[in-house]
Amino acid sequence: MLRLILTRIFLGCLTLFAVTILIFAATEILPGDVASAILGQGATPETLAAFRIELGLNRPAYVRYFEWLSNALQGDLGTALTNKREVLATITPRLINTLFLAGYAAVIAVPIAIFLGIVAAINEGKWIDRAANIVSLGAISVPEFFIAYILIFVFATNLGWFPSLSTVYSDMGFWQKIHVVALPSITLTMLVTAHMLRMTRASVLAIMSQPYIEMAFLKGLPRNQVILHHALPNAAAPIISVIALNLAYLIVGVVVIEVVFVYPGVGQYMVDGVSKRDLPVIQACALVFGGAFVLLNTVADILIIMVNPLLRNSR
């Protein structure tokens, strides 16, 4: 077990390393660089040249990459090329915000999705199953900014229950943050619930048709015991995978939500960094996002193994 975890972590680090090289290369291939991006229409050949020398952009790509890598391994993520602020100091509060929003949405979405998924599976074909499917599919088919605007229009502009700007600041109390971030969390919940719900339903349905489940019912076990102790553990593997995937999406894929609700997360930081070709910023965000994916997938893999005795006890 321990060997398994260590192997996974090692492979995860390799993946991250590959990700940083890919992102660095991709950014280099894009036309333009920090100098031309910042100066924009204001760029003349002299100001561009001056800018590049000042930032060390005239050195070859691999030199700059290894310099970044050696600094990053020591914990120094460098300073942003555009505004000279330390990347680590800027990204940390944004990462906390992103995790807060993701956690907030997950805490609502995951229990609802699993509960409704099980209910839908048990009552297959009945109205509650159909209703759950239609509503969740509808929510996931609509673009997130559309849901967001409708929620803002109804709850913020008209009813005034929640603010339309979800910007959080460090001096805000916990419950104030909960209130301010409610609308984006609800939007995200609507986005991710469908996938988890349908996977839960499909997985449980597949198990429920197995002979040993029928045997458990024939033995006289109550329904919830059958589901919780016999069906779910076997249905768990795909459900855990889908939850991990959606949690990763909640961290990585919410730039549009950040823009619409003006929420200071890592997504907006990365987009701004890419449009200005600010490499330290882009690399740091890539590390954060890649790390989130790797971590969540690793935890998911471990959980799946722990839940399945066959895999747990092998070798």
Place this chain on the structure above:
Amino acid sequence: MENYLNKLKQLEPLVVTSGVSRRDFIQLAMMTGLSVTAAGSLFSKAEAAGTPKKGGTFRMGMEGGSATDSLDPRTYADSVMIAASLAVYNGMVEFDNAGNPIGELLESWEAKPGAVEWIFNVRQGIKFSNGKTLDADDILYSIGIHRSGDTKSPAKGILAQISNIKAISPSQIAITLSGGNADFPVIMGDYHLVVVPNGFTDWENPIGTGGYTLASFEPGVRLVFKNRGDYWKEGRANFDTVELLNIQDVAARTAALQSGQVDAVNRLDARTVDLMKKNKDLNILRTKGTGNRFCFVSRVTSPGFSNKDLRLALKWGIDREKIIESVYSGYAVPGNDHTLDAYNPYYNTDMPQRKYDPDKAAYHFKKSGLNGEITLSTSEGAWGSAVDCAQLYQESMAKAGITLNVKKESADGYWSNVWLKEPFCAVYWARRLSADQTFTQVYGSGSDWNDSDWRVPAFDKLVEAARVELDEEKRKAQYFECQEMIAEDGGMVCFGITDYLDGYSSKVMGTQAHARYDMNDLRIAEKGWFA
């Protein structure tokens, strides 16, 4: 009509505190869309009722910032940072609402005949927020950071005309230019030129002479300012606290204003502003035709576009009114194929406004002897609605029998890859500080930004002569001729100049139209107060 009283309240104090003349007042009021008679009667009604009140927290939500922003004046490019800068710093020259330069930290100036040698007087008795008194060395340093050999400041280009600058005394500066320039004080009003103490480099903790001090700064998110208490300008810097939130999305900005989360926003959406106007708690301020100039520019050295008749066909074949109605809901004025707007004193009022004429377009196209398709490169990266405008252009050209292809380019890297390279592409131009600067930068033979590649020695001579011409009538005639040359022979189809649309809570006073930028020249935090 429901906004009449509100507008009256806004314009009153202008008459009292800055002593603006009746003529300028009417021009101002007309910028907000009032008629001449209404404006005239407003002026007559204005009383000394507009004394600014102190206090309150002023929250602004603005587009034009990013997570890569900095308070280093050499990096300013967009509205959020400029507005922030004017809260903590002062400029050297500011502009009154009609667009004339007036002294700020350089309180007055004079030129020796020929407009080559200038003396500027430094305002006395001004203290920075750290207690230091302002003197000529601070001014020299503040200009110097934009001029020094390896600077990356975009202001370097406009300051290149300075051949020598020195302090004659702690309160006077002498500037010698490489050539005469009667508009030089206007150049000193560029938004990059703000004043910091001599030798200052700690941009994270700005020290300035402005009305507020910086309390916190999260780039791309928010700036918070606190009133410094002893501001040298009477009746300005009236709020206790100012919060400047960066809200890039227009729907989020609009919702924030409507729900009262912010008191002021910039760049409202033209398509929803009519609905906003119905809201009694809001005051929508429209500044007509001083915004960005939207153009389709052809390079006259490219094959095909070197033919003058083809260029004329391009200019006659665009339906300006339709684009303004459809894309901007009427919130723009037609451009006349050059980049000056009607508020510039040298705007050519003799030239008729070119209108859509498919017959003339077809005639010139035939006369050019060319056939085949014309390709127009456009992108959302040029400006948000550039693709929509291009598509309407395509339709109007089709009616003249000319095939226009619309080529959509990627937004990312548009300014590096498409502008100045493709033979026919979409460009926007921001307002320049003076007619001279406009003609030199956009159409001058020596300019790197001459995107139509139209370099005509006779034009340059005309601009140079006008630059030192102190006789107003002669100067006007010269600039009129310049505009005729550009509109007739140049490669640019400038079809519209947008209005600025600011939104304010009705509690905010001191909001006036300004000839230069929106949000009262981006100084609303300094100039405004709560009723």
